[in-house]
Amino acid sequence: MGLTKTEKFTDKQNQIAQFAKVFGHPARVAILQHLFRIDSCVCGDLVLEVGLAQPTISQHLKELKQLGLIKGNVEGTSVCYCIHKENWTAMKEIMSEFLDQDLSLQQDCC
Amino acid sequence: MGLTKTEKFTDKQNQIAQFAKVFGHPARVAILQHLFRIDSCVCGDLVLEVGLAQPTISQHLKELKQLGLIKGNVEGTSVCYCIHKENWTAMKEIMSEFLDQDLSLQQDCC
DNA sequence: AACATTCATCGTATTATTACAATAAATAAA
């Protein structure tokens, strides 16, 4: 069917998956890393930086924006993007809770 | 096209995306959480726990195994799965480096 | 106003992912 059965899972599980999915493409990872590296906001040079076509970058930016991880600000003819600090921190909280589960209890039976 | 242009990105970026992608489905999140919760290994009751069909679970387990995040051990007619501790720790290292980028330098111009 | 620049959106081809029925493979139990 190709349709994720969201209703079978908890809100938390769906939320983790949603964040993870947006990081599940190297272009979006590259975009975010670039936004972190450049301490001011950045616009269309992401196209040059990442090396994909402009509509493709725009599409990836849209997904990052929809999840709230970045903000976009129109500045004249270009658009300035940056990390959404508060939301990034909130996301990190959720992802860390998942990633940092206690391994010491694990039996490693295999 | 629908084909990720892996060659445009660094190994690190592709690796981050690959780990993130496997967490990008709530069923796999649920499977991993269950493997963490149960301090011994677990087999086919993941089907009951998660609520998807057996071939679907088997497919998700395969992906987690291929990335090295879980191990599977045949025990009689059933298979015992558990977290691969070392690889999980290594993955966490890589993901943390990405998630924990320094926000304090960010200008928040938008 | 006319043109240029930058980004978003639309349309669409291609590939990937998800889910499951059917079936095979492997082992245990009778």
Next chain:
DNA sequence: TTTATTTATTGTAATAATACGATGAATGTT
């Protein structure tokens, strides 16, 4: 050996994701 149990694999239908050309929208420049 036959039967049951458990998991993996195969095949396939349906949906999602990726990428980009073409085009539109918005603003700046001349």
